[in-house]
Ligand SMILES: Nc1ncnc2c1ncn2[C@@H]1O[C@H](COP(=O)(O)OP(=O)(O)OP(=O)(O)O)[C@@H](O)[C@H]1O
């Protein structure tokens with residue numbers, strides 16, 4: 020049997036201020052780590068569910084993203100009647116030639132502007148994105164300078180509202196509608212007519228990409244293989260889902276940076292916990308001697324002080340989670356390394372992330388508490404009793 | 408069965424610090440029998456506490472033999488000594504040494520945590536011990552809410568709760584006023600007479616020594632033969 024836990028809890032309560040200060044240090048460290056994890060997790064949620072399983076995104080070989088890709092109209096015309104491409108109700112092939120470019124929009128948060136994707140497409144392109152629904156207004160009309168904007172663009176930019184005008188390309192564009200999609204990545208785009216946009220940006224013959232839909236899973240794989248190996252076409256074919264998942268990698272830097280900063284802070288927090296526990300051991304020297312005389316072993320003393328440090332970090336972990344919890348659900352934007360445009364997503368503090376934070380906190384407590392607990396256990400009884 | 412609780416043969420303790428050697432105890436030979444209440448007296452620095460500490464295995468002797476309850480303490484490991492101490496020895500300090508964050512009852516229960524008793528039994532034993540020292544109405548009090556005399560009685564309850572074979576007290580009344588001291592001494596005497604507890608008590612107070620059944624003197628590290636006091640020792644008032 021061991022020294023009762025209430026002994027440790029009450030001692031933590033007796034030195035309230037030190038306990039709270041040390042726990043807060045641990046809490047901040049945990050909060051930094053969790054905020055980075057929440058960001059990355061939010062990014063993952065935004066992209067993971069995106070993309071149609073039968074759709075294939077075609078870009079020019081050698082370009083990672085739609086933005087850096089040049090896709091010739093002639094190539095599109097050559098492949099759109101290929102075997103295995105699904106047809107619309109009207110019998111047209113479900114193949115969409117698209118142009119993607121980046122414009123700079125100014126918001127209150129970012130007066131210097133943020134990068135937003137503009138996507139030019141045809142009605143067939145809209146048809147292929149069944150996940151998108153109109154929230155307000157209507158879709159843009161082909162042949163007019165009109166745009167329909169994604170929900171998160173509308174939320175973040177005061178100028179991107181129905182009835183207002185956006186300035187990009189060769190002039191002004193009317194905002195005529197707002198759309199929404201459960202595939203969060205889509206909500207960060209501005210959609211307009213392909214030909215209008217292409218002429219504004221002088222890209223009438225060379226656009227960005229093509230999206231095609233296969234009839235079934237077998238055709239899907241066959242198309243990826245065929246188109247990918249056709250050296251004459253020189254295109255990179257990958258499933259739309261894979262393309263979106265790749266974008267999650269833009270969160271890697273955030274994760275590494277967050278983890279790195281948190282680890283540096285963790286060293287500080289370990290020392291803070293160590294300092295607190297050394298002070299506790301010194302102040303309770305006489306009690307340690309007494310406990311030994313009552314028959315508690317060195318190991319029991321070690322366990323008791325280690326446990327006290329871990330309890331302290333448990334408190335810190337709880338504080339830390341409370342600190343990051345309000346972040347959950349906050350919408351923010353992150354520059355995607357793949358598209359160079361901003362994608363809005365929500366921070367996501369999941370139970371798994373909280374658990375990670377707790378484990379991280381407990382490790383700090385264990386590391387910081389070990390040496391003081393060891394020194395407490397090593398004390399000679401008589402020396403311990405003589406100290407005041 | 409041998410009724411010797413503590414037996415020492417040429418027990419010695421030296422402290423070496425820097426160049427100096429302090430002989431705290433030299434060649435002490437003593438037999439303490441079951442049921443005795445011995446007062447250990449002598450001038451300051453004569454080695455009284457040293458003898459008590461050796462008997463409780465709080466320190467290791469530099470020479471000689473020490474047998475407590477038939478155990479050769481030299482041969483035991485650290486954790487065996489801890490268990491042995493819990494079972495056989497109760498220790499009472501001059502400065503009480505209660506755990507400040509625990510109540511009187513919890514303080515007394517503490518050594519029972521090392522036994523196989525269940526929570527209910529532990530509480531019962533602790534309450535009985537507190538009742539014995541006359542503090543059954545103070546069980547929920549913390550040490551700072553008690554007077555010195557009450558604190559010392561809680562400490563005695565804690566020392567006897569495991570029913571040890573021997574009670575070692577180092578100046579148990581040293582920090583107490585006359586009235587509280589007298590209460591504590593009466594209690595120790597009762598424990599000796601009614602419960603047959605073997606007690607060794609270090610004291611400076613001749614009045615306190617009266618409660619004991621036997622007085623032994625130590626002078627400059629030497630245990631004087633029974634019945635002999637240091638030459639310059641003022642005769643016991645009696
Ligand atoms: N840890 C130590 N290091 C060095 N010398 C020590 C140590 N502990 C005790 N001594 C010395 O040993 C001698 C005996 O000490 P001890 O504490 O046994 O005396 P005492 O009889 O209990 O005295 P008092 O009545 O003042 O409590 C003293 O000279 C003391 O200075």
Ligand SMILES: [Mg+2]
Pocket residue numbers: 455456457577
């Ligand atoms: Mg002494």
